[in-house]
Amino acid sequence: xxxxxxxxxxxxxxxxxxxxxxxxxxxxxxxxxxxxxxxxxxxxxxxxxxxxxxxxxxxxxxxxxxxxxxxxxxxxxxxxxxxxxxxxxxxxxxxxxxxxxxxxxxxxxxxxxxxxxxxxxxxxxxxxxxxxxxxxxxxxxxxxxxxxxxxxxxxxxxxxxxxxxxxxxxxxxxxxxxxxxxxxxxxxxxxxxxxxxxxxxxxxxxxxxxxxxxxxxxxxxxxxxxxxxxxxxxxxxxxxxxxxxxxxxxxxxxxxxxxxxxxxxxxxxxxxxxxxxxxxxxxxxxxxxxxxxxxxxxxxxxxxx
Numbered sequence: 001x002x003x004x005x006x007x008x009x010x011x012x013x014x015x016x017x018x019x020x021x022x023x024x025x026x027x028x029x030x031x032x033x034x035x036x037x038x039x040x041x042x043x044x045x046x047x048x049x050x051x052x053x054x055x056x057x058x059x060x061x062x063x064x065x066x067x068x069x070x071x072x073x074x075x076x077x078x079x080x081x082x083x084x085x086x087x088x089x090x091x092x093x094x095x096x097x098x099x100x101x102x103x104x105x106x107x108x109x110x111x112x113x114x115x116x117x118x119x120x121x122x123x124x125x126x127x128x129x130x131x132x133x134x135x136x137x138x139x140x141x142x143x144x145x146x147x148x149x150x151x152x153x154x155x156x157x158x159x160x161x162x163x164x165x166x167x168x169x170x171x172x173x174x175x176x177x178x179x180x181x182x183x184x185x186x187x188x189x190x191x192x193x194x195x196x197x198x199x200x201x202x203x204x205x206x207x208x209x210x211x212x213x214x215x216x217x218x219x220x221x222x223x224x225x226x227x228x229x230x231x232x233x234x235x236x237x238x239x240x241x242x243x244x245x246x247x248x249x250x251x252x253x254x255x256x257x258x259x260x261x262x263x264x265x266x267x268x269x270x271x272x273x274x275x276x277x278x279x280x281x282x283x284x285x286x287x288x289x290x291x292x293x294x295x296x297x298x299x300x301x302x303x304x305x
Contacts, residue, residue: 004055004265007134008258009124009151010043011116011142012061012076012086013097014068015290017250020100023108038289039075040097041116042140042167045251048291049258050138051079053280053300055265058082058130060123062115064094069115075291085127089115095142105246105285111142111168119143121150132158135265138257139180140165149176165257169193178215184260186222186253204229205236220260220274222253222281228274239274242282251290256281258294279304 019034039048043061051057059081063069065088072094076083095114101107124131124147131137137155139148139162148164153176155162161181166172169185169192177183191198196207208219208231221229227241246252260277267273280300287293295303 004135004262005133006050006055006136006138006261006265007058007060007127007131008043008047008050008138009060009119009143009147010046010138010140011041011095011113012039012044012063012072013041013095013111014038014072015040015097015099015250017099017101017289019288020102022102023100036289038292039072040251040290041095042142042165042254043138044072044076045254045290046138046140046165046258046261047076047081048079049255049280049294050262051081052294052296053259053262054297055262058085058127058134060085060119060127060131062087062089062119062123064088064092064115065090066093068094068096082130085123085130087123089118092118099250101248101250101288105248107248107250109250113142116143119147121147123147124151124154131160134160136160136261137162138165138261139163140167141170142168145170149173152176152179155179163257163261165253166193167253174214180216182218182220183211183216184220184222184257186224190221201226201238205231209236218270222256224249224252227278228256230270230274237271239271239278242279244282244286246285248288248293249285251293252281252284254290255284255294
C-alpha cells in the first residue's frame with residue numbers, strides 16, 4: 001500500500017524549553033534546573049509526527065531570515081518532509097515558543113508568531129499541485145485565520161478531507177469551519193469555543209455535542225491522560241488513554257493529530273486510528289521536548305507488538 005500523502009499548512013516555532021520547580025512571582029528571579037532548545041510549532045510538530053509514522057508530508061509554512069529559519073528548514077529536510085513551499089520572509093524573525101515545564105510534566109506555553117503571520121492564502125495557490133495529491137490537509141490556528149479559511153475552502157472544493165486543530169483557541173467563523181471533516185480541540189479549546197464547562201467527562205461530552213449544532217461533521221476532543229473522545233451525529237465514544245508515567249507532555253496533542261492523520265488515511269477506521277494515536281501520543285511524553293520525543297514507526301510498532 002502506498003504511503004499516505006498529507007499536506008500540513010501551518011506554523012513552525014523554535015521551542016525555548018525551561019524546566020522549572022515553580023513559576024517566579026512578579027519581580028522575582030529564581031534558578032531553573034534545565035534548559036533545552038528544540039523545533040516546534042503546532043504545524044511543524046504535526047508534520048513530523050505524520051512523517052515519522054509513515055506519511056509523505058508536504059509542509060506549507062514561513063520562516064524568518066535568521067539562524068532559526070535556516071535551522072527549521074534543515075530540520076524538516078532531515079525528516080524527509082517536502083520543504084519546497086517553506087519560504088523565507090525577509091527582515092522577519094521566525095516564530096518562537098518559550099515553554100515552561102513543571103516537575104509533573106505539565107507545561108505553560110507562550111508563542112510569538114513571527115514569520116508565521118506572513119503565511120497568506122496565496123501560499124495555498126502556489127502549492128496547489130502538491131496539495132491536490134493529498135489524502136488529508138492538516139490545519140491549526142498559529143497562522144492567519146484568512147489562510148485557514150481559504151485552506152478549508154480549497155479542501156472542500158477539491159474533495160480533500162481537512163483536519164482542523166483549533167489551537168490556540170480563537171473566535172471562529174463556522175460558515176468555514178463546518179466544511180472541515182474533523183475538528184480536533186483539546187479540553188481548554190473546547191471550553192473556549194463552546195462557552196461551556198469542561199470540568200467533568202459528562203460536561204466535556206455536552207460541550208462537544210453542542211458544536212454539532214454548528215454543522216460540524218466529526219469532533220475529536222483530546223483529553224490527555226483521559227484519552228480522546230469522538231463525537232458525531234451517529235455516536236459519542238471515549239477511547240481510553242494508554243497509561244504511562246509522563247516526563248513532558250509538551251507536543252503530545254500534536255503527536256496525536258499527526259499520527260492520527262497517518263493511521264486514519266491508512267485504515268479508514270477512525271476508532272482504530274484514535275486508539276493508535278492515543279498510544280503514540282502517550283509515548284511522546286516519555287522524554288523531554290516535542291519533535292525529538294516522537295517515535296519512528298519502527299520504534300512505535302516495537303512498543304505495541
